[in-house]
Amino acid sequence: xxxxxxxxxxxxxxxxxxxxxxxxxxxxxxxxxxxxxxxxxxxxxxxxxxxxxxxxxxxxxxxxxxxxxxxxxxxxxxxxxxxxxxxxxxxxxxxxxxxxxxxxxxxxxxxxxxxxxxxxxxxxxxxxxxxxxxxxxxxxxxxxxxxxxxxxxxxxxxxxxxxxxxxxxxxxxxxxxxxxxxxxxxxxxxxxxxxxxxxxxxxxxxx
Amino acid sequence: xxxxxxxxxxxxxxxxxxxxxxxxxxxxxxxxxxxxxxxxxxxxxxxxxxxxxxxxxxxxxxxxxxxxxxxxxxxxxxxxxxxxxxxxxxxxxxxxxxxxxxxxxxxxxxxxxxxxxxxxxxxxxxxxxxxxxxxxxxxxxxxxxxxxxxxxxxxxxxxxxxxxxxxxxxxxxxxxxxxxxxxxxxxxxxxxxxxxxxxxxxxxxxxxxxxxxxxxxxxxxxxxxxxxxxxxxxxxxxxxxxxxxxxxxxxxxxxxxxxxxxxxxxxxxxxxxxxxxx
Numbered sequence: 001x002x003x004x005x006x007x008x009x010x011x012x013x014x015x016x017x018x019x020x021x022x023x024x025x026x027x028x029x030x031x032x033x034x035x036x037x038x039x040x041x042x043x044x045x046x047x048x049x050x051x052x053x054x055x056x057x058x059x060x061x062x063x064x065x066x067x068x069x070x071x072x073x074x075x076x077x078x079x080x081x082x083x084x085x086x087x088x089x090x091x092x093x094x095x096x097x098x099x100x101x102x103x104x105x106x107x108x109x110x111x112x113x114x115x116x117x118x119x120x121x122x123x124x125x126x127x128x129x130x131x132x133x134x135x136x137x138x139x140x141x142x143x144x145x146x147x148x149x150x151x152x153x154x155x156x157x158x159x160x161x162x163x164x165x166x167x168x169x170x171x172x173x174x175x176x177x178x179x180x181x182x183x184x185x186x187x188x189x190x191x192x193x194x195x196x197x198x199x200x201x202x203x204x205x206x207x
Numbered sequence: 208x209x210x211x212x213x214x215x216x217x218x219x220x221x222x223x224x225x226x227x228x229x230x231x232x233x234x235x236x237x238x239x240x241x242x243x244x245x246x247x248x249x250x251x252x253x254x255x256x257x258x259x260x261x262x263x264x265x266x267x268x269x270x271x272x273x274x275x276x277x278x279x280x281x282x283x284x285x286x287x288x289x290x291x292x293x294x295x296x297x298x299x300x301x302x303x304x305x306x307x308x309x310x311x312x313x314x315x316x317x318x319x320x321x322x323x324x325x326x327x328x329x330x331x332x333x334x335x336x337x338x339x340x341x342x343x344x345x346x347x348x349x350x351x352x353x354x355x356x357x358x359x360x361x362x363x364x365x366x367x368x369x370x371x372x373x374x375x376x377x378x379x380x381x382x383x384x385x386x387x388x389x390x391x392x393x394x395x396x397x398x399x400x401x402x403x404x405x406x407x408x409x410x411x412x413x414x415x416x417x418x419x420x421x422x423x424x425x426x427x428x429x430x431x432x433x434x435x436x437x438x439x440x441x442x443x444x445x446x447x448x449x450x451x452x453x454x455x456x457x458x459x460x461x462x463x464x465x466x467x468x469x470x471x472x473x474x475x476x477x478x479x480x481x482x483x484x485x
Contacts, residue, residue, distance in 0.1 A: 023219070023220070023223055024220055024223060024224075042306075045305065045306070045309070046305045049305040049308070049333075049334050050305070050336075052333070053334065053335075053336050056333075056353060056354055057335075057336070057353065060353065061353060102340060103339065103340065106339055106340055106343065106393070107339060107392065110392035110393055110396070110397070111388075111392055113392075113396055113397075114388070114391045114392045114395070114396045114422065115388065115391075115392070118396060118420055118422060119416060119420055121420070122416070122419055122420030122421070141419075176412070179412050180409070180412055183408045183409045183410075183411055183412060183428075184408075184409045185457075185460055186408045186409075186429065186431070186453070186457065187278050187407050187408035187409040187429055189230070189453055189456040189457070189460075190276065190277055190278035190407075190408060190429050190430040190449070190453065191275070191276035191277065191278055192226075192227075192230060192456075193230060193234070193277060193430065193449045193452055193453060193456075194276040194277030194278070194280075195276070196227075196230055196231055196234055196452070197234065197277065197445065197448075197449065200231065200234055200235060206235060207234060207235065207448070
């Protein structure tokens, strides 16, 4: 075992213990200091990156390369801040409208193609598949798709075959949620393992 | 209070401490639990193995933050290690989070310490604001990023020579904390690029349909995928080191769930019997 002499490793590990003190003990000043250090450093970093972006993508090409067309986004960006001046606050709606319009326009047509049409095509499996396993997979996928769609069929009375399919759809969704929860647990364990690796490896030198 | 009733009211701190012990012991004394390779992980490996170091370049979209911990960080480290070993040049950029360039710099620092050259073997183009629109803009004109994180002009970087659009990259991989829909919508489907994704474990089920449809060519999810990838490369790293502990953690949680459910049903039966007796 060889304890690290790097001050940043110490700060990092102290902050880990600070964050652990909430679930293992209770809310306390040590936890709140560590939490605020994290939030503050994240905010500071984001501001630094944002300023760098404004200079890199806006001011520098505008002033050094005379890209006059960049004046439009710069002015639209500045208009966002008019909301702090009640008399001209309405001006801030223009850039917001522009951003929403471009964002929605850019996304809608692409979503239809990629997430509806292409996914629907992929769902149309040919039977039988080359192997038994693939055929079973395809069948489970197809039955899952149809039964879950039936579950959300609200315009038909839920009785007879529709009710059976709907019930199956509910079970399929429960299995899916279980898989999702399992992955959440696994992911959170990985985060915890990262912290343990820092403590035992980087800090204490035991690994 | 019976044992079964106590199981219903275990102090969560006891569970935390038991979990810490279960995770710590295999970290300090690895057991060597064998790993199976997932076809989605092997697909990423096969793509990189199929690249030509002389002419192919790879784009990495680094869209993860330190908050996601090792679950997000081990996959890009494993893939970059593979790229470096094969001598394939790569370029990193970030669209989803402002922390991406910082996370890339951590990987680059390690490579530079081993003699790899910034600008020639790899480059970090920093963060480009605008998310989905920025992805589309960059895909159409990769030189729309004027400078990299070190202030070098992008069009003068050796690694960027000959790159104009995203189709000039032989392979694109996004590392994120979520799902890659914006890449699929804006670049993969309209431009037909070879694309794979690395994400945190929790997001893997949401990506599998895109792998099945062929829109995503490979998927890496969290520490377990990274461990498999490291073993495929014959270079066990942090991912492989963590898998024993991860497996022990899973076993302990399964045990808690089973005991909790046994306790629940036994107490419920007891209450039902008492109610029937009255």
